[in-house]
Structures are given as structure tokens and as C-alpha cells.
Amino acid sequence: MSRASDTAYQAIRAHLISGAAKAGEQLTEDQLSQIAGVSRTPVREAVRRLVDELLLVRSESKRLFVADWSRDDIEEMFTLRQMLECHAAERAARRLSRTQVEELAAVNRRLRDAIAGDAPDVARFLEANRAFHEAIIDAAHSPRLGQLLGKLVEAPVVLRTARNYSLEDLRQSARDHDELVAAFAARDAEWARAVMGSHLRRAFHTFARTLGPAGADAQGQASQGGA
Amino acid sequence: MSRASDTAYQAIRAHLISGAAKAGEQLTEDQLSQIAGVSRTPVREAVRRLVDELLLVRSESKRLFVADWSRDDIEEMFTLRQMLECHAAERAARRLSRTQVEELAAVNRRLRDAIAGDAPDVARFLEANRAFHEAIIDAAHSPRLGQLLGKLVEAPVVLRTARNYSLEDLRQSARDHDELVAAFAARDAEWARAVMGSHLRRAFHTFARTLGPAGADAQGQASQGGA
DNA sequence: CGAACCGTTATTGTATACAAATCGCCGCCG
DNA sequence: CGGCGGCGATTTGTATACAATAACGGTTCG
Structure with a gap:
């Protein structure tokens, strides 16, 4: 660059x-x-x-x-991300080699390490989380898909760093990742898709909880739309 | 701009x-x-x-x-487009007003006009086709979705103009659109999604047919990847 | 004869100056 | 008193010159 x-x-x-x-x-x-x-x-x-x-x-x-993200914007983004990343998980399940599955497991061990104690290392957690999802997307072998997802994951990851996650949220993420690894090891695409779906959907609700109830929305701003 | x-x-x-x-x-x-x-x-x-x-x-x-699109690239692109545009159809089905459905029907009448005679007006067909799909995406009310799809539809539409479509292909498209309008009129999101899915998947095969069998691929080039 | 090195050339990246467009405010007129 | 129009200031868009970098070709050394 x-x-x-x-x-x-x-x-x-x-x-x-x-x-x-x-x-x-x-x-x-x-x-x-x-x-x-x-x-x-x-x-x-x-x-x-x-x-x-x-x-x-x-x-x-x-x-x-x-940019000023309304709750609806964020939900939309998570929905799209879920759609694309479930697809990625499905493809990855069919393509990942044993070695690659083991690598994913290793990444998730790093993630667990980051939240092992009472005081989680959020930065390390986020890094490992990013690496985990990226590895799956890479394994899906769909360059365009990776490109589209790149745009979607940027924004929330950013906002997320500013938020406080409960230790339980982080642990549940780790469990989801473990189950994903299991699905990959079993080469079960449907399983992988389903786990990824609930993983991301829960992530959305965890995220949304910090924003208040569904009705309340951000104030106006220079029109964000324009497709 | x-x-x-x-x-x-x-x-x-x-x-x-x-x-x-x-x-x-x-x-x-x-x-x-x-x-x-x-x-x-x-x-x-x-x-x-x-x-x-x-x-x-x-x-x-x-x-x-x-850019040099291989068959796999094109399939990937159609797959992603299908995923996103099915979602758009589903959302549109829940949101379109009677008036908007009627407008869609009108657009499709334009499309039918373009292929009415023995010598189809491909340019007009493509224009109406684009307008039809765009209206659905707009109705989905998901700016990010529109943005993502914008990138995907550009390329094939372009290549497509260079190809020869059989009159039967064009007529089938018109029938698909009619059925989509019917699904919208019935406010049946599942129906709309299904029709859109088969519509695009068939479009892919119609397109792919002009490229030769699935095994043969384009030669190398400066690496296209890079998510 | 082959391969690595170096200078030349082609191509992209950056800075700066200037042009066009937009905004916000003030005065003017209804 | 309120809206309309135009002027100054701010901000983005474009052209051009120059710097940095990568490809190419020739030469030389093993």
C-alpha cells in the first residue's frame, strides 16, 4: 500500500x-x-x-x-454480515483441511487465554476474534465474499472496542467458536452455518442491549443512504 | 457527482x-x-x-x-448476488405498497414490449431489467444492501450486453418477473424469495452456457484476489 | 551460456496551486 | 416581519509538476 x-x-x-x-x-x-x-x-x-x-x-x-449509526443501521449491518458469513462458514466446512481446523482451534485457544482470568484482555480477545473470523472467510475461498465482508466488519469492530462486554458474553463467544471448530472437524456445513448464525445474531443483541430498546433511534443527519 | x-x-x-x-x-x-x-x-x-x-x-x-473473469469468478458473483437479492425480494415483499407493485408491473410491461416482436430490442430489455431489479432493491429499504449489490451487478450487466440471448431466455425472464410481481401482490415473502432465487440461478446457467463447460477456465493474470 | 547487477525508462504516488461549487450571512424588498 | 438574492468565505474538485517506485534491458562476471 x-x-x-x-x-x-x-x-x-x-x-x-x-x-x-x-x-x-x-x-x-x-x-x-x-x-x-x-x-x-x-x-x-x-x-x-x-x-x-x-x-x-x-x-x-x-x-x-x-458517520452516525442508528440502531436500524446496525441491525441491518449485522443481518447482512450474518447472511454472508453463514455462507462463508458453510463453504469453509467443506474445504478446511485437518491442519487448518487445528489452526483455527489454536486461534481460539489464544482467544480463551485472553479471557482466562478475572480481568479479560479485551484487545487480545478482539484480535483473536478477528483472526478467527478472517480465517474462516479466507477458507471459504471466495474473494468477492471476503471483499464485501471486509466493509461490513470494519465499522462494528470499531465501535465495539469502545464498549464494555461482560465476561459472560466473551465466554459465550469462545464456546461458539469451539462449536464452530467442532462443526468444521465434522465437515458438517449445515452445522457450521447454524452455529455461525446464532453466534452473530446473539452478538447483535449483545451489542444492541447497550443501545437501549428497539424503538429509540438516533437523530437525523446528512442523509446516509444513496445506493 | x-x-x-x-x-x-x-x-x-x-x-x-x-x-x-x-x-x-x-x-x-x-x-x-x-x-x-x-x-x-x-x-x-x-x-x-x-x-x-x-x-x-x-x-x-x-x-x-x-479484469479477466473466469467462470468460477462469475459463478461466485452470481451466488453472492442471489443470496443478497433473494433477501431483498423477501424484504420488498413485506414492504411494497399496492402502488409500488403496480409500478413494478408497469416496468415489466416495458420489458415485454422490448421483446414483443421477432427482433428483440436488447438494449431496452436490459434497461427495463435493470430498473426492475433496482426497484426491488430500493423497496427493500436497506441502503447497505443496495450498496453491496451495486458492485456485484455492474460487471455481469456489462459483459451481458456483449452476449447473444435467445428470445426464449428473454421471455423466461419476463415470466419470472411476472411471477415476482404476483408474489409481491400476495405479500408472500417466501414466494418472492424462491422466484428470485430460481430467476438468478437460471440466469447464471444461461450465462455460463456461452462460456463452455464447467471445467475449462481462463488463463492466469495478475492476481485478482486480495480481500 | 546463464544469471545477477545496475542504469534507464515507464508508471504510479504526492504536493501544490488554482478553479468551481456550495454555504451562510447580510441586506433588501415585499 | 419574513423570504429572496447576492456576496464573501469555506470547501471540494481538477490540473500540473515533481518524487518515488517498479519494470525492462543491457552488460558483465562467473
Whole structure:
């Protein structure tokens, strides 16, 4: 990846994740180029990526805003992710070699380690979690699928880092992963799909619980739509 | 949309569709800026879109090539599209108003008109077809879904214009659309999903038939992968 | 004769200056 | 008192020049 535009991407992303920028706030390319320490050209490239990943939004008149995810947006995202990632699990179940299954199991042991004690290491947990899901998607051998999912998983992973998960939530995730590994070992595609489905759907509800009841929604903002 | 970068997008896209550029051929941003008649800056913007839509490919060293779709790539793409668009049909079935259903029916009448005689007007057919599917996706009210599908439908629609479809293929499509309208009118989400599924799966086989048997595949090229 | 090295050339990446478009505000008129 | 129009300021879009990097070809050494 090119140097400056990648620098810009990471810097801006970090800036968004850190919470320094509030949802709905306007940002200008100039500000961002100052933050990233590069000129506007690579910033624009980085911004395009971030818009694609739904972390930034461009208004109708091309002005730039920090994305503001409503509960419905998040549910939609989880639904799409579930659809695609269940498919990935199904394909992976048919293709994973014994060695690869063992590798997945190893990744999940790392994940368990991260939540072994009373004080879970959330950063390590998230890293292992990401690696686990990524390995499955890779194993599905469907480049386009991976590409589509890449965009979807970015955003929530980001938001997630800011949230507090209960230890029980994390442990349930680990159990889900174990069952996925079992399904893969058995080469049972239907099983894998089903486990992945409930895993992600529960993740959504765990996530949504922190946002309040289903009716309440975020306030308006520069129209996010536009397909 | 900005003037020059949009011009560039359309010009380059037209250049690719017209067949003037062979699959796997290298293109430089300079060439493209000459073709489009604008500077490299908007060309780069347009190129990013086209890479995203899988019409162009960037090699590991950032060189630019005309995408070369293997049969497997096409099958993958249709599979993903089916998954997403079935979901869209399901949602649309629950949401479409009587008026909207009638509008869909009208679009399909346009489509039938285009293939009424012995010499079908393929351009009009494709336009109506696109409008039909787009209306369903819009009705699904899922902006992210629309966005994902946008990328997937671009490529095949493009290739498709170059192919010859039998009159019977086109008529079958029209019948499928009629049945979809019926499913929508009945507000039967399962029915809609099923019809959409067979519609797209058949489209894939119709398409694949023109590419030869399943085993034969395209030759190598700059690695297309990269999720 | 083959393979690795180095200089040349082609191609992409970045910075900067400028043009176009948009916004927000202020004054004007109804 | 409220809406309309236009002007200044802000922000994005485009062109161009230059820098960095990767491919190519020739030469030389083993």
C-alpha cells in the first residue's frame, strides 16, 4: 500500500475510533490532512476508503461527516454480515483441511487465554476474534465474499472496542467458536452455518442491549443512504 | 457527482464495455486520461470505482489491468448476488405498497414490449431489467444492501450486453418477473424469495452456457484476489 | 551460456496551486 | 416581519509538476 495514503487512512481511522470526533460532526479534508500530516491528495484516497467502510459519510454536496449509526443501521449491518458469513462458514466446512481446523482451534485457544482470568484482555480477545473470523472467510475461498465482508466488519469492530462486554458474553463467544471448530472437524456445513448464525445474531443483541430498546433511534443527519 | 471524474468513469467504462480493451491488457492512467479527456486526478478517482466494481484490477505493484473473469469468478458473483437479492425480494415483499407493485408491473410491461416482436430490442430489455431489479432493491429499504449489490451487478450487466440471448431466455425472464410481481401482490415473502432465487440461478446457467463447460477456465493474470 | 547487477525508462504516488461549487450571512424588498 | 438574492468565505474538485517506485534491458562476471 502506498505510504502517505496508508498513513492517512490509519491516522484518520484512529482519530475516529478514539472518539475525538463526534458522530455527525463535519470534517474537512484540510483538517484531516493536518491530522495525518500529509497533503490532501492521499487524504482524499483515505477518505474514500473510510466512506466505503461506512465510518465517514459524504453529504449530497460532498461535505464530509463522521458517520452516525442508528440502531436500524446496525441491525441491518449485522443481518447482512450474518447472511454472508453463514455462507462463508458453510463453504469453509467443506474445504478446511485437518491442519487448518487445528489452526483455527489454536486461534481460539489464544482467544480463551485472553479471557482466562478475572480481568479479560479485551484487545487480545478482539484480535483473536478477528483472526478467527478472517480465517474462516479466507477458507471459504471466495474473494468477492471476503471483499464485501471486509466493509461490513470494519465499522462494528470499531465501535465495539469502545464498549464494555461482560465476561459472560466473551465466554459465550469462545464456546461458539469451539462449536464452530467442532462443526468444521465434522465437515458438517449445515452445522457450521447454524452455529455461525446464532453466534452473530446473539452478538447483535449483545451489542444492541447497550443501545437501549428497539424503538429509540438516533437523530437525523446528512442523509446516509444513496445506493 | 463531480463533473470530470464522472466523465472519466463513463468514458473508461464505455471503453471497457465496447471491447476495445482486451481482458488482461495493461492500461496506464495516462492512456485513460487521454481517452477521457481529463487529467489523471479524476481518472484515478474513476479507476478506483471501476476497480471496486471489478471491471479493472490492480496488480500487486499497483499496475492497472482489464479484469479477466473466469467462470468460477462469475459463478461466485452470481451466488453472492442471489443470496443478497433473494433477501431483498423477501424484504420488498413485506414492504411494497399496492402502488409500488403496480409500478413494478408497469416496468415489466416495458420489458415485454422490448421483446414483443421477432427482433428483440436488447438494449431496452436490459434497461427495463435493470430498473426492475433496482426497484426491488430500493423497496427493500436497506441502503447497505443496495450498496453491496451495486458492485456485484455492474460487471455481469456489462459483459451481458456483449452476449447473444435467445428470445426464449428473454421471455423466461419476463415470466419470472411476472411471477415476482404476483408474489409481491400476495405479500408472500417466501414466494418472492424462491422466484428470485430460481430467476438468478437460471440466469447464471444461461450465462455460463456461452462460456463452455464447467471445467475449462481462463488463463492466469495478475492476481485478482486480495480481500 | 546463464544469471545477477545496475542504469534507464515507464508508471504510479504526492504536493501544490488554482478553479468551481456550495454555504451562510447580510441586506433588501415585499 | 419574513423570504429572496447576492456576496464573501469555506470547501471540494481538477490540473500540473515533481518524487518515488517498479519494470525492462543491457552488460558483465562467473
